[in-house]
Amino acid sequence: MKETSSHERGDGSGNxxxxxxxxxxxxxxxxxxxxxxxxxxxAGFLEKIYERALxxxxxxxxxxxxxxxxxxxxxxxKHIGMYSADLVxxxxxxxxxxxVDVFSNQHLAQCINYLKVSGLHLALLINFRRPKVEWRxxxxxx
Numbered sequence: 001m002k003e004t005s006s007h008e009r010g011d012g013s014g015n016x017x018x019x020x021x022x023x024x025x026x027x028x029x030x031x032x033x034x035x036x037x038x039x040x041x042x043a044g045f046l047e048k049i050y051e052r053a054l055x056x057x058x059x060x061x062x063x064x065x066x067x068x069x070x071x072x073x074x075x076x077x078k079h080i081g082m083y084s085a086d087l088v089x090x091x092x093x094x095x096x097x098x099x100v101d102v103f104s105n106q107h108l109a110q111c112i113n114y115l116k117v118s119g120l121h122l123a124l125l126i127n128f129r130r131p132k133v134e135w136r137x138x139x140x141x142x
Contacts, residue, residue, distance in 0.1 A: 023122055029063060033057040071117045072117075112138060115138065122137065
């Protein structure tokens, strides 16, 4: 029995794998930019400084990025507030910046909730606290 690719089957999942590859390339771009920011600035600044530097580095690399992108939060259908993402790259990747000793379960839960509210499926949690950047990928309904 011959195995068929998703493209040969015509089920549309070939487009899905193309989207995943594109998203993976975007992750690589953002992580690379984060390492560059860390190399240039080092550790010890506040989150806002790293947010601005990462945004600038992504612009230099030809990326489209928004800072403090607002998303409404609803409770039982009623608007109860707004959440602002640190950065959103290419309208597809949420980037949450931290300057903490270690990532906690709270940080991961926070990213999952941010993904739910934004309707996005992938987030990067990036920690600039140490000399070497630490990052995690958080996936929701991908």
